[in-house]
Every structure is written in structure tokens, then in C-alpha cells.
Amino acid sequence: METVLKSHCDEQHPHEAEDFHRKHEQNNKLSGIKKDIEKLYEAVPQLVNVFKIKEKIGEGTFSSVYLATAQLQTGYEEKMALKHLIPTSHPLRIAAELQCLTVAGGQDNVMGVKYCFRKNDHVVIVMPYLEHESFLDILNSLSFEEVREYMFNLFKALRRIHHFGIVHRDVKPSNFLYNRRLKEYALVDFGLAQGTPDTKIELLKTAQSEGQQEDSVHRSVQRSVFGERNFNVSSSTYQENSSTKLIKQSKMIDVSSRKLVTKKKIISTKTVSNGVARKAASGCPSNLTCDCYATDRVCSICLSRRQQVAPRAGTPGFRAPEVLTKCPTQTTAIDMWSAGIVFLSLLSGRYPFYKASDDLTALAQIMTVRGSKETIQAAKTFGKSVLCTQDVPAQNLRTLCEKLRGTNSSYTRSRGDTHTNSVNDLALPVDKQHAPKTRGKEIQHLQSCQEGDGALEIKATDMKGWDQVPDDAYDLLDKLLDLNPATRITAKEALLHPFFKDMRL
Known part of the structure; x- marks a missing residue:
């Protein structure tokens, strides 16, 4: 009887039913994120006394990113991005990513690192938080001059990391954060980075020789941390449709x-x-x-x-x-x-x-x-x-x-x-x-x-x-x-x- 009534209600008020289902999905998502935050606190208990984790803002194949605030001695709260690397990540790969951030990061539009926490096989990298727009949402509202500035700043970041012999390997809009209002930029996510033969990042030399097989098999999966699944960006245009999903395979x-x-x-x-x-x-x-x-x-x-x-x-x-x-x-x-x-x-x-x-x-x-x-x-x-x-x-x-x-x-x-x-x-x-x-x-x-x-x-x-x-x-x-x-x-x-x-x- 309940099923019949629900079905009849859906037919009579389709918009109300759609809103109900949408709210139900959102509640489930929020409940899931809340559980993820609780699990992170349990996995790395050091975070409890330092950060107040607000929400999950990104999720990728090998990591999740959370927005958190840290209480400073001055009394102000500072926003931070906490990147939680999945426990199965190779320790050498994690260390290499950290070294890229510490050596090359912090200037010329390359994301830096503030702290790093570790408990057993759980690692959390703490970085400055840059509020940013969805690339797809702003793409066709950008002026030509803004595009010129965007590319100029991207090349500054690439010049910086290439100087240290770092090949990012995953350059894309969702890994180059852009705050349109403040005109701030940040190249992020060095999880796939490799070194050139003369790289100045010592750990990349070791990681490249140790993980070559892993890269060719497991790392070919599309991954995103700050990007396509960006939960803190309200995007009405991201849904795949005929105008935004430009190529749909039928091969x-x-x-x-x-x-x-x-x-x-x-x-x-x-x-x-x-x-x-x-x-x-x-x-x-x-x-x-x-x-x-x-x-x-x-x-x-x-x-x-x-x-x-x-x-x-x-x-x-x-x-x-x-x-x-x-x-x-x-x-x-x-x-x-x-x-x-x-x-x-x-x-x-x-x-x-x-x-x-x-x-x-x-x-x-x-x-x-x-x-x-x-x-x-x-x-x-x-x-x-x-x-x-x-x-x-x-x-x-x-x-x-x-x-x-x-x-x-x-x-x-x-x-x-x-x-x-x-x-x-x-x-x-x-x-x-x-x-x-x-x-x-x-x-x-x-x-x-x-x-x-x-x-x-x-x-x-x-x-x-x-x-x-x-x-x-x-x-x-x-x-x-x-x-x-x-x-x-x-x-x-x-x-x-x-x-x-x-x-x-």
C-alpha cells in the first residue's frame, strides 16, 4: 500500500518527488562524509587537538582532501587543506610527493606544505587552502585577458617545477587551482610526479626506479583530488550532457x-x-x-x-x-x-x-x-x-x-x-x-x-x-x-x- 501511495504521489507531484529524492541523496552524502571525517580522526588522532575538519572538498583514486580550520595563537582561524593519502600508497611515493612540495612548493604558483602527520600507514599532508572556482563553470565567462593571465601563471608554475627536474605528469585545470577574485593560482597534486635524469628531488630518482611497473599498471586510472569531484564548488553545469560531454565513446x-x-x-x-x-x-x-x-x-x-x-x-x-x-x-x-x-x-x-x-x-x-x-x-x-x-x-x-x-x-x-x-x-x-x-x-x-x-x-x-x-x-x-x-x-x-x-x- 505504501508503495502504491508513493508511486501515486510521484505521478501527482513529480517536482516534489524529485526534490525529495535529491534531498535524500544529499543527506546520504553528508552522512557518508561525516563518517569519513570521524574515521580520519580515529586513524590520525593527532589531528583532533589541532584541526577542526569541516567537510570533504575532493576525492581521488589515491587520496581525499578535507577543508579544516586551525586555531592560531593570535586567536584567528586559518583554513587548511588536509590531504589524506590512502594507506596502500607506497611509502616512497608519499615521501617523494612531500619532497616535491617542500623543495619546489611555496612560490611561483606551486602549492607548498605546512605540516605532515603520520600514524602507522595513514599520512595526512597539510597545505594552505585556496578557495577556487570550477573551471567548467567559469570557462565561457573568462575574458581573453584573464585567459592570458591564467596561462602566464601556469607557465610560471611549470618553469618552477621543471627547474627542479620534476615532471608533474597530470597537468589539467582541476590540478591548477584558480581564485578569480584574488587572482591567485596553485599547481597541486604531485602524486604522479616523476623525475628527469638530472632531477634535484632525490626521492624521485628512487621512486621512479622502484615504481615503474606500478605506474604503468595502476596509475593509468584517471584521478582527481581537487578537481572533477569537487564537493565545495556549486556547479550546475558539471552534469554531463550533450553540451558539456563533448565526446561520448561508441567504439x-x-x-x-x-x-x-x-x-x-x-x-x-x-x-x-x-x-x-x-x-x-x-x-x-x-x-x-x-x-x-x-x-x-x-x-x-x-x-x-x-x-x-x-x-x-x-x-x-x-x-x-x-x-x-x-x-x-x-x-x-x-x-x-x-x-x-x-x-x-x-x-x-x-x-x-x-x-x-x-x-x-x-x-x-x-x-x-x-x-x-x-x-x-x-x-x-x-x-x-x-x-x-x-x-x-x-x-x-x-x-x-x-x-x-x-x-x-x-x-x-x-x-x-x-x-x-x-x-x-x-x-x-x-x-x-x-x-x-x-x-x-x-x-x-x-x-x-x-x-x-x-x-x-x-x-x-x-x-x-x-x-x-x-x-x-x-x-x-x-x-x-x-x-x-x-x-x-x-x-x-x-x-x-x-x-x-x-x-x-
């Missing part, structure tokens, strides 16, 4: 051929070692000759060989080409590629710009913007061979960003830019009427803005400088998205780029 992997397949095949990619057969696995005799090189399939011999292991930690959509193709030598250039993807989102008004569930799809998506020939040529420079079934032309970055943002730069028109590349050029021509059924999901979001699907746009009434974007912006973007890591622009060089000519270091 399948054919195990026998390892081809990338969509509802109608757009791009098939494959990467193999350049000119040298991979080391044979124990079940595959070394004298067997591969017969699939330079074809669009993978033979059973290659499938039985041991996969090449290389670091691939990071967030899907932000991984550099050399990471996607498992290049064993990875440098600070991978952070600069990720910064370029952030800049691409800012200029185009689309976030996330790329979103792929596997590395080959991600590589195919990169080709839709940077070109297949260019990607193949760049891969050769770091010892990889990339095969693509179609010739995909490179896009003009200005044309692409203006199409997606919905602006038409008077700066470009005054210079007589006659480039005609459009979003439709991203793949072979198809009937627009049937495009959703025939085009790969990795490129549909680039076309959707032309068809008025209500995607993120800026109203022409308040351009906020977006009609005057200089060529220098796209020149810098092009250098950040250089497919060759050896020639990709560095953070130090980026700060000296003409795009920032009137900004003080």
Missing part, C-alpha cells in the same frame, strides 16, 4: 585485428616499434617473422609478443603523443603538451576538448586537429611508427577555435586571413543530415557548434576581447602542441613568448 575493439572501430570506421591507428621487432615473449619463438608491418592489422605473432612498458600516468585527454605511443623516454615536454590542451580549451571554449577511453582513440583524436601525416612524422623522431588508414589534414588553429567558440575575429579579417579550413574538414566529407550516425564520436563535437546544438557559446554582445585575439596566441598554441617533444616549447621559453610581451615575470 569497440576487434580483438582479432586490434582495429579501432566506430559505428562507421573513421580512423584506424596502430603503433609499433620503429624498425625493430619487440622482444619476444616466452610463448613466442624469436625466429618468427612479423607479417603485418605497414598494414592496417596486427598479426597473431605481434599479439603474442610482450607489450612495451612505458610510463603512461595522467588523465585521458591530456596525454602527449609520446605517452600515448609508449615512448620510454619522457621529459618535461609532456607537461607542456598538457598545458597546450588547457590553452586549447580556453581558446575554443570547449572542455574537455579531448576525451578518449583508450590510447589509440586519443591518438586518432589528436590527428583530427594536428594532422595524420604530421603525427606519423613526429612519431618517427622518437622511434615509433604510427599507421593510419586515412589521410587527415591538419586544422588551422585559429579557424578551429573561432568556429567552436562562435566568434569571428576582426583581428583576423583586418589581416585578410583567407584560410578556408572549417570544422567539417576534420574527416572525409559526409552527408551532414546523417552525420551523427556516420561520424566518429571523437569529431562530432567539433561539428556540432555549426548546427546550433546549444553547446557552450559566447554571446556576441559582450566579446570580452575575443574578437581581438592576436596571432601570437595561436603561435604559442601551435608550439605547445608540437607533436615532437624535442622541439616543443619549454615553460621558460613560453614565458618569453611575444604573447606575454607586456607581462612581468
Whole structure:
């Protein structure tokens, strides 16, 4: 009887029922967070006398972050961020993260550390708390000048950590906190950081050699601490829908051929070692000759060989080409590629710009913007061979960003830019009427803005400088998205780029 009445009530008052369910979910969430806080106090009892934990503000695969206040001797309360690392984290990895924060942090927009508490296998890192906005919420309200300042400060942070030989490996908006009102920034979360060969962070040298296998297997999971699941940011736009979830995968992997397949095949990619057969696995005799090189399939011999292991930690959509193709030598250039993807989102008004569930799809998506020939040529420079079934032309970055943002730069028109590349050029021509059924999901979001699907746009009434974007912006973007890591622009060089000519270091 109760079920019948409840069902009838839901039909009569759908909005009231929806509010009831929403409040019920919120209460459950708050109850769960309250229990998590109690468990943290029990696990690390030293915190009880120092901090009053208010709420959980972030949660990731390897840690949770809480907002707390500390009573100072002056009588004032100071807000702190408490990062609780899960007990299964490798002690060496925790120590390396702490050393990154203590050595490089505290200046140039890099998060510092105030205290660290440990009880048995529970570790809590205490950092300054920076109130910040959700990147997705503010993306299309930012003026062009704010974007310029944002990128300048991101490069300052990257220059700082790269100076110490730290490769962050997970550069993305949710790991670069931004307080719009105070114009304060902080690069956070060094849980995936690795060291360069000449790193000044001694523990990174040890952690890299000890945890290489762990990184390649376990750390490929997307993780966020301050970011996507940010509980203290009221975000009405984060819910995934047609206008914000720019790429929804509908791919399948054919195990026998390892081809990338969509509802109608757009791009098939494959990467193999350049000119040298991979080391044979124990079940595959070394004298067997591969017969699939330079074809669009993978033979059973290659499938039985041991996969090449290389670091691939990071967030899907932000991984550099050399990471996607498992290049064993990875440098600070991978952070600069990720910064370029952030800049691409800012200029185009689309976030996330790329979103792929596997590395080959991600590589195919990169080709839709940077070109297949260019990607193949760049891969050769770091010892990889990339095969693509179609010739995909490179896009003009200005044309692409203006199409997606919905602006038409008077700066470009005054210079007589006659480039005609459009979003439709991203793949072979198809009937627009049937495009959703025939085009790969990795490129549909680039076309959707032309068809008025209500995607993120800026109203022409308040351009906020977006009609005057200089060529220098796209020149810098092009250098950040250089497919060759050896020639990709560095953070130090980026700060000296003409795009920032009137900004003080």
C-alpha cells in the first residue's frame, strides 16, 4: 500500500518527488562524509587537538582532501587543506610527493606544505587552502585577458617545477587551482610526479626506479583530488550532457585485428616499434617473422609478443603523443603538451576538448586537429611508427577555435586571413543530415557548434576581447602542441613568448 501511495504521489507531484529524492541523496552524502571525517580522526588522532575538519572538498583514486580550520595563537582561524593519502600508497611515493612540495612548493604558483602527520600507514599532508572556482563553470565567462593571465601563471608554475627536474605528469585545470577574485593560482597534486635524469628531488630518482611497473599498471586510472569531484564548488553545469560531454565513446575493439572501430570506421591507428621487432615473449619463438608491418592489422605473432612498458600516468585527454605511443623516454615536454590542451580549451571554449577511453582513440583524436601525416612524422623522431588508414589534414588553429567558440575575429579579417579550413574538414566529407550516425564520436563535437546544438557559446554582445585575439596566441598554441617533444616549447621559453610581451615575470 505504501508503495502504491508513493508511486501515486510521484505521478501527482513529480517536482516534489524529485526534490525529495535529491534531498535524500544529499543527506546520504553528508552522512557518508561525516563518517569519513570521524574515521580520519580515529586513524590520525593527532589531528583532533589541532584541526577542526569541516567537510570533504575532493576525492581521488589515491587520496581525499578535507577543508579544516586551525586555531592560531593570535586567536584567528586559518583554513587548511588536509590531504589524506590512502594507506596502500607506497611509502616512497608519499615521501617523494612531500619532497616535491617542500623543495619546489611555496612560490611561483606551486602549492607548498605546512605540516605532515603520520600514524602507522595513514599520512595526512597539510597545505594552505585556496578557495577556487570550477573551471567548467567559469570557462565561457573568462575574458581573453584573464585567459592570458591564467596561462602566464601556469607557465610560471611549470618553469618552477621543471627547474627542479620534476615532471608533474597530470597537468589539467582541476590540478591548477584558480581564485578569480584574488587572482591567485596553485599547481597541486604531485602524486604522479616523476623525475628527469638530472632531477634535484632525490626521492624521485628512487621512486621512479622502484615504481615503474606500478605506474604503468595502476596509475593509468584517471584521478582527481581537487578537481572533477569537487564537493565545495556549486556547479550546475558539471552534469554531463550533450553540451558539456563533448565526446561520448561508441567504439569497440576487434580483438582479432586490434582495429579501432566506430559505428562507421573513421580512423584506424596502430603503433609499433620503429624498425625493430619487440622482444619476444616466452610463448613466442624469436625466429618468427612479423607479417603485418605497414598494414592496417596486427598479426597473431605481434599479439603474442610482450607489450612495451612505458610510463603512461595522467588523465585521458591530456596525454602527449609520446605517452600515448609508449615512448620510454619522457621529459618535461609532456607537461607542456598538457598545458597546450588547457590553452586549447580556453581558446575554443570547449572542455574537455579531448576525451578518449583508450590510447589509440586519443591518438586518432589528436590527428583530427594536428594532422595524420604530421603525427606519423613526429612519431618517427622518437622511434615509433604510427599507421593510419586515412589521410587527415591538419586544422588551422585559429579557424578551429573561432568556429567552436562562435566568434569571428576582426583581428583576423583586418589581416585578410583567407584560410578556408572549417570544422567539417576534420574527416572525409559526409552527408551532414546523417552525420551523427556516420561520424566518429571523437569529431562530432567539433561539428556540432555549426548546427546550433546549444553547446557552450559566447554571446556576441559582450566579446570580452575575443574578437581581438592576436596571432601570437595561436603561435604559442601551435608550439605547445608540437607533436615532437624535442622541439616543443619549454615553460621558460613560453614565458618569453611575444604573447606575454607586456607581462612581468
